[in-house]
Amino acid sequence: MVELIPSPDTVMQILKRTGAFREGHFIYPNGKHSPHYFQMPLAFRYYDTARVLAVALSRKFRLEKDISSQLPKVSIISPSSGGIPVAFGVRDALNAEQIYWAEQEKGERMFRQYVNQGEVNPCIIVDDIIRSGNAIEETVTLVKSLGARIIGCGAIVRFDTAPNEIEDVPVKSLIEFDVRMYEKEQACVECKDGVTPETVRF
Numbered sequence: 001m002v003e004l005i006p007s008p009d010t011v012m013q014i015l016k017r018t019g020a021f022r023e024g025h026f027i028y029p030n031g032k033h034s035p036h037y038f039q040m041p042l043a044f045r046y047y048d049t050a051r052v053l054a055v056a057l058s059r060k061f062r063l064e065k066d067i068s069s070q071l072p073k074v075s076i077i078s079p080s081s082g083g084i085p086v087a088f089g090v091r092d093a094l095n096a097e098q099i100y101w102a103e104q105e106k107g108e109r110m111f112r113q114y115v116n117q118g119e120v121n122p123c124i125i126v127d128d129i130i131r132s133g134n135a136i137e138e139t140v141t142l143v144k145s146l147g148a149r150i151i152g153c154g155a156i157v158r159f160d161t162a163p164n165e166i167e168d169v170p171v172k173s174l175i176e177f178d179v180r181m182y183e184k185e186q187a188c189v190e191c192k193d194g195v196t197p198e199t200v201r202f
């Protein structure tokens, strides 16, 4: 069986075309400046695009023996709402048995679904984008507290500043993004060049 995974360039073209990746001059809520802005749900609003991206990521998981040998008794888990379409797409492509998604409540990451100890299959944690890795790490703690094992982890985009391994499992992604984030406007190339900044909400 030929398993084709689109190149990072092809994936980037999809993200640009859908508006999920933009270039310019952006100021984030934490005050940092960047010439890049990702808004991944924009790529997942189109069924065809969402499917291409999720299937591609699922192929990277299927190549792992520890994952392929356990299917379909696997659980796909999203750390937050942004990862839900990715989780459904990956679940579908792998024909995995379970799907869960966490959310933050009063600063704590938890499952809204009523989940019992020992009910969760070995887990693949997926998100649309991994920026710091904090959400993934909190989800790992949550999943382990329920007695489940982590067998995979990944996202469509991983910032190169985020961990590339979690719980001895390699973090899979379609794009490893070379992130440029400036703490202060003095260091920002776009500020120096006089590019009009756009303040973003997320």
Ligand SMILES: [Zn+2]
Binding pocket: 025, 033, 034, 185, 188, 189, 190, 191, 192, 197
């Ligand atoms: Zn700037």
